[in-house]
Amino acid sequence: MPFMIETWDRPDAAAVRATTRPAHIAYLEANLDKLLAAGAKLADDGETALGTLYIVTTDDRNEAQRFVAEDPFTKAGVPGQIVVTRWRKAIFDSKSFIPKAS
Numbered sequence: 014m015p016f017m018i019e020t021w022d023r024p025d026a027a028a029v030r031a032t033t034r035p036a037h038i039a040y041l042e043a044n045l046d047k048l049l050a051a052g053a054k055l056a057d058d059g060e061t062a063l064g065t066l067y068i069v070t071t072d073d074r075n076e077a078q079r080f081v082a083e084d085p086f087t088k089a090g091v092p093g094q095i096v097v098t099r100w101r102k103a104i105f106d107s108k109s110f111i112p113k114a115s
Contacts, residue, residue: 015049016077017100020086021064023093030062036085047071047080049105064092068100 022030041051049068056063065086069077077097081087087095102110 014072015100015102016069016071016074017098018067018069018077018081019054019064019096019098020066020081020092021054021094022062022091026091026093027062029089030086030091033085033089033091040083040085044080049102064094074099 041048047069049070051065051067053065054063055061067081069080071077071080074097081095081097086092104110
């Protein structure tokens, strides 16, 4: 069962996020095999980053925690809070994965 990792940026992290973003993107691209999804959480203006959401394909909490710990954003101190939670796929990419009752 995958893990959802949600981060919230520190209020003063915008400049660090901007300078670290190329390394962060390279890290994500180098780890595509571990990701079901990833992307920035944005304010209503569609531009201001609030944090990041990752869905990591692993059954091992330690591996999920290691994944986010190795992210250049985390190493640079962008997130003020990180929460790692098991995630059960119910709806994904407009498809239902909910078991039908028998």
